[in-house]
Amino acid sequence: ETGVTxxxxxxxxxxxxxxxxxxxxxxxxxxxxxxxxxxxxxxxxMFVYNFKEQTENNSVPSRFSPECPNSSHLFLHLHTLQxxxxxxxxxxxxxxxxxxxxxxxxxxRLSIL
Amino acid sequence: xxxxxxxxxxxxxxxxxxxxxNCDYTNSMFDYFLWxxxxxxxxxxxxxxxxxxxxxxxxxxxxxxxxKSAKHxxxxxxxxxxxxxxxxxxxxTEEEETSxxxxxxxxxxQLTVNP
Numbered sequence: 436e437t438g439v440t441x442x443x444x445x446x447x448x449x450x451x452x453x454x455x456x457x458x459x460x461x462x463x464x465x466x467x468x469x470x471x472x473x474x475x476x477x478x479x480x481m482f483v484y485n486f487k488e489q490t491e492n493n494s495v496p497s498r499f500s501p502e503c504p505n506s507s508h509l510f511l512h513l514h515t516l517q518x519x520x521x522x523x524x525x526x527x528x529x530x531x532x533x534x535x536x537x538x539x540x541x542x543x544r545l546s547i548l
Numbered sequence: 549x550x551x552x553x554x555x556x557x558x559x560x561x562x563x564x565x566x567x568x569x570n571c572d573y574t575n576s577m578f579d580y581f582l583w584x585x586x587x588x589x590x591x592x593x594x595x596x597x598x599x600x601x602x603x604x605x606x607x608x609x610x611x612x613x614x615x616k617s618a619k620h621x622x623x624x625x626x627x628x629x630x631x632x633x634x635x636x637x638x639x640x641t642e643e644e645e646t647s648x649x650x651x652x653x654x655x656x657x658q659l660t661v662n663p
Contacts, residue, residue: 477653491650525591533649535641536582539591
């Protein structure tokens with residue numbers, strides 16, 4: 436039980452599809468994060484939400500659209516993705532932004548055809 | 549420009565021996581460091597951390613050493629067990645910074661502990 440649940444675990448989509456990744460945390464945390472991990476590369480921060488407000492957008496292309504309706508849920512809406520967007524997408528949470536450590540979900544493995 | 553580097557992509561050790569995983573950083577503002585462990589098909593899990601006011605932190609079989617002047621930290625696992633086989637990520641941050649605070653990760657080192 437990681438406390439942070441991501442669905443789906445695997446997703447294959449075409450470049451014209453629209454899909455969403457979901458993250459839910461049961462830890463009572465107020466900060467949530469999206470990371471991208473490509474093969475042989477470090478985890479790359481994408482977005483940060485702190486108390487439902489977006490506090491960081493790490494120059495992420497607009498084809499990725501995050502949504503945080505409350506402190507327990509985080510979504511990543513995907514549309515018109517490119518093959519280079521194929522990666523492992525990890526969600527994490529922490530008590531508040533800047534309070535470490537973060538707790539990670541198991542990720543969504545995304546493949547773009 | 550990668551601010552946190554783990555120069556060894558892989559490390560193989562015998563069960564019962566010491567595993568030493570290394571991490572170098574370039575940003576002198578980093579003052580808090582963490583190690584995460586990741587099994588296949590799972591997310592990273594927090595292992596141990598160290599603040600720059602210390603040079604050593606120990607938790608059971610895991611010890612992290614910090615050499616601020618060399619901008620280098622290492623994770624020692626003694627004794628190593630087959631269940632320790634995983635990818636280990638080093639991460640760094642400026643602890644006191646809350647606005648825009650983020651973790652910067654290394655590329656990871658795959659540790660294999662052979663029975």
